Amino acid sequence: MWQVLTCTSMAVQPNIDLLFLNLEIMKKLENKVAVITGGSSGIGLATAKKFVEEGAFVYITGRKQSELDKAVKQIGNNVSAVQGDISNLDDLDKLFRLIKDEKGSLDIVIANAGYVAMVPTDEVTPEHFDKTFDTNARGTFFTVQKAITMLNKGGSIVVVSSCVKDMGLPYYPEYAATKAAECSYVKTWACDLAARNIRANSVSPGPIETPFVNNQFGNKEAAEAGKAQFAELVPMKRLGKSEEVASTILFLASSDSSYITGADIPVDGGLTQIK
Incomplete structure (x- = not known):
């Protein structure tokens, strides 16, 4: 009896070790190299954290060095x-x-x-229009254009668009147009790059609890009131979390979505999906 128990216990230990080994191997982005623009806060930072957890080395960009330094400390390694x-x-x-x-x-x-920035049509200046298009429509286009010559076969492009493109909301005329343009790019890139097995997709977040949302309002009180109004519009009656968008981006960046390209996935609590 004792011999049988001892043999069984010896047989179990290697299986346990193998289980832990497989958990390490199962990282979704092992040895991948990723670049995330706007990676110092909000959705970009949450995505960078997930990517590093899943085995990737990540480059993050942003306009403010101080914010980038904080983000690097939060991410910890491989960034x-x-x-x-x-x-x-x-x-x-x-x-x-x-x-x-x-x-x-x-x-x-x-x-x-x-x-x-929230500006009604009759108050949009040429300077505001140009800044919005230069960053969103032009900047996104040339980010991807300059990256594709370096993209490995089987690579993935994910563009962060916005649910605003589908809604015709006041105060966002030029912003919504740039986000529609980004989704149009994605469909073209999906076709252009299919021969290299490079997939291109977009996510369209709804109102998400990020500095990006807070910065649209003049002060903290206005931001809280605005976010409460946004939440009321959402069928789930809350703002989303950066991590929820980042999980969708991880899905599109990994082989889990290997047969998805040219798609736009709303991450908006049902805002644009439930009529």
């Missing part, structure tokens, strides 16, 4: 921060030159950086 503005093509060239020198190629591009 590099590159200061720059996606509307500045020289900054994009610097970013991708650095990635090429250090890593040689890329597997994942997350085009997340953007700009928004």
